[in-house]
Amino acid sequence: MNKIKNFSRLNDYFFKNLMGRDERKGLALDFLNSIVELEDNKYFVDLKFLNTEKTPDKIDGKLSRLDIQAQTDDGTFWDIEVQVSREDYMPERSLFYLSRIYGNQLNSGEKYPVLKRTIGINLLNFNLDQLRTLSSWHNYCCFCVPNTNVVVTRHLEMHFLELPKIKISDIKRLKKAEQWGAYFSGKYTDKDMEVLAMNNPVIKQALDYEAYFNSNDELRKEYLAREEAILDERIRHGYSHQQGIVKGIEKNKIETATNALKEGLSPELIAKITNLSIEEVNRLRQQLNK
Numbered sequence: 001m002n003k004i005k006n007f008s009r010l011n012d013y014f015f016k017n018l019m020g021r022d023e024r025k026g027l028a029l030d031f032l033n034s035i036v037e038l039e040d041n042k043y044f045v046d047l048k049f050l051n052t053e054k055t056p057d058k059i060d061g062k063l064s065r066l067d068i069q070a071q072t073d074d075g076t077f078w079d080i081e082v083q084v085s086r087e088d089y090m091p092e093r094s095l096f097y098l099s100r101i102y103g104n105q106l107n108s109g110e111k112y113p114v115l116k117r118t119i120g121i122n123l124l125n126f127n128l129d130q131l132r133t134l135s136s137w138h139n140y141c142c143f144c145v146p147n148t149n150v151v152v153t154r155h156l157e158m159h160f161l162e163l164p165k166i167k168i169s170d171i172k173r174l175k176k177a178e179q180w181g182a183y184f185s186g187k188y189t190d191k192d193m194e195v196l197a198m199n200n201p202v203i204k205q206a207l208d209y210e211a212y213f214n215s216n217d218e219l220r221k222e223y224l225a226r227e228e229a230i231l232d233e234r235i236r237h238g239y240s241h242q243q244g245i246v247k248g249i250e251k252n253k254i255e256t257a258t259n260a261l262k263e264g265l266s267p268e269l270i271a272k273i274t275n276l277s278i279e280e281v282n283r284l285r286q287q288l289n290k
Contacts, residue, residue: 003214004223009184010125010163012066012082013226017219018209019080020049020068027209028070030202032078034176035121035138035159044072066226069101075116077101084125084230091130091141094120094158102156120158123184127162137165137181171195179203254284261285 009015019028025047033043050069067081079097087093102118131139140159143152163185168174171192174182179200182188197204213219253274260270267281274281 003211004220007210007214008084008227009186009210010082010084010123011223011226011230012084013222014210014213015082015123016066016068017213018206020070022049024205024209025049027202027206028068028080029072030176031180032072032080032121034180035161036119036157038074044074044076046073047071047078050077067097071116077105077116077118078121079118080121080123082123082125086126088129090122090124090128090160091158094122095156098156098158115155117155117157121161122159123161123163125163127164128160131160131162135165137162138177172199174199176200257281257284258288261288 009018018024019031029044029047032047038044047070050071051067067079070078070080072078079094079101081094081097083090098118098120102115105115105118106112138159138161140157142154142157144150145152161181163181166178166181166185166187168178168182168188171182171188172195174196179196180203183193183196183203183206193203193207197207213223253276257270257274257276257280260273261267261281261284267278267285270276271278271281
């Protein structure tokens with residue numbers, strides 16, 4: 001069977017099957033070790049998945065959240081999420097889910113020292129407005145003192161992997177994190193992927209599973225259902241976003257016209273400047289004079 005046309009490795013159903021199953025946890029470990037480096041050249045050697053249940057495509061007409069939660073051998077909790085549609089409040093969303101995981105660690109009577117580090121990995125198919133001044137595709141944040149290098153705590157840590165920012169000149173000379181970024185970005189050819197597979201056997205495992213996924217009728221069916229749900233959400237979000245822009249433009253016109261009337265400009269000139277009708281400007285003037 002042929003590969004699904006325009007196959008997306010960021011389809012979260014595929015991602016959860018690739019990275020969120022016990023039989024392939026070595027892929028998740030390799031990915032996490034490439035993103036978060038431990039001190040003294042240590043690395044995570046094992047993990048257990050905490051949410052292996054199947055998540056529905058939609059809840060109450062909205063696209064449900066599909067993520068991977070895990071705990072590594074050092075006790076660290078992880079929340080790994082793929083986001084393909086623009087989310088304006090992604091940092092707040094990530095912090096909200098991390099805070100719930102972090103807070104749920106303590107049982108009644110337990111002390112704060114038992115709390116374990118909690119890390120969010122956000123694999124994004126768009127650029128965050130909050131990070132627009134940064135050229136790096138991988139950035140992270142924790143609690144620190146502004147304008148200093150003083151870290152107060154790393155118990156809550158958020159990583160943002162902005163795949164559109166990835167720019168690779170030589171596919172043969174990539175660090176492990178860049179290899180995973182190149183794989184998930186979908187920017188590179190099958191030949192490039194073959195080169196990655198030769199340099200990293202774990203990437204080869206990912207590609208081998210991808211080939212199996214594409215040949216399995218049931219997995220393909222679930223993948224396509226998820227793509228349809230994602231597309232539906234994108235259209236709805238895009239329509240709402242467009243409505244918001246239109247409302248913002250209209251509001252700016254009215255504010256500009258109102259300020260111009262206060263300054264004593266003629267209704268005719270204001271109508272020309274703002275593209276409002278002369279009748280609308282006159283109505284604003286009447287409201288101001290009440």
